[in-house]
Amino acid sequence: MLCFLIKSGFRANPFVAATLIDMQASGEAIEAAYRVFGELIERNLIACTTMINGYIPCCDLVTARRLFDLAPERDIVLWNTMISGYIEAGDIGRAQELFNKMPNKDVMSWKTALNGYASNGAGTACEDCLKSCQKGTFFVE
Numbered sequence: 584m585l586c587f588l589i590k591s592g593f594r595a596n597p598f599v600a601a602t603l604i605d606m607q608a609s610g611e612a613i614e615a616a617y618r619v620f621g622e623l624i625e626r627n628l629i630a631c632t633t634m635i636n637g638y639i640p641c642c643d644l645v646t647a648r649r650l651f652d653l654a655p656e657r658d659i660v661l662w663n664t665m666i667s668g669y670i671e672a673g674d675i676g677r678a679q680e681l682f683n684k685m686p687n688k689d690v691m692s693w694k695t696a697l698n699g700y701a702s703n704g705a706g707t708a709c710e711d712c713l714k715s716c717q718k719g720t721f722f723v724e
Contacts, residue, residue: 616637628655663689
């Protein structure tokens with residue numbers, strides 16, 4: 584199936600390409616995933632998010648962040664993905680910096696930040712985040 588998709592041309596369909604990227608990255612073939620990403624005619628948000636999500640388990644946050652910064656657009660999912668990657672790597676400082684720059688936050692954004700602070704022993708940051716969350720439109724139960 585993979586060979587058929589590659590031979591038949593995925594370049595014009597970023598949704599098919601995102602699936603190929605995910606398949607390659609899930610199999611720990613991040614270089615192959617990036618080749619698929621690199622051959623895309625148009626790199627949409629889904630392809631970018633999928634590629635960034637592939638670099639996170641490889642602990643290559645430098646490349647993930649470079650792709651994040653170069654993404655043609657950023658939605659809440661892409662922001663949350665990158666913040667979560669920093670948290671998984673234990674880099675709370677970069678996670679917090681990116682979270683603070685985030686233009687719009689949803690419940691998942693707040694939950695990601697709170698869980699990240701708590702799981703990495705950043706109690707004060709967790710409390711501050713919870714207070715900020717409660718002052719806004721989101722309520723944590």
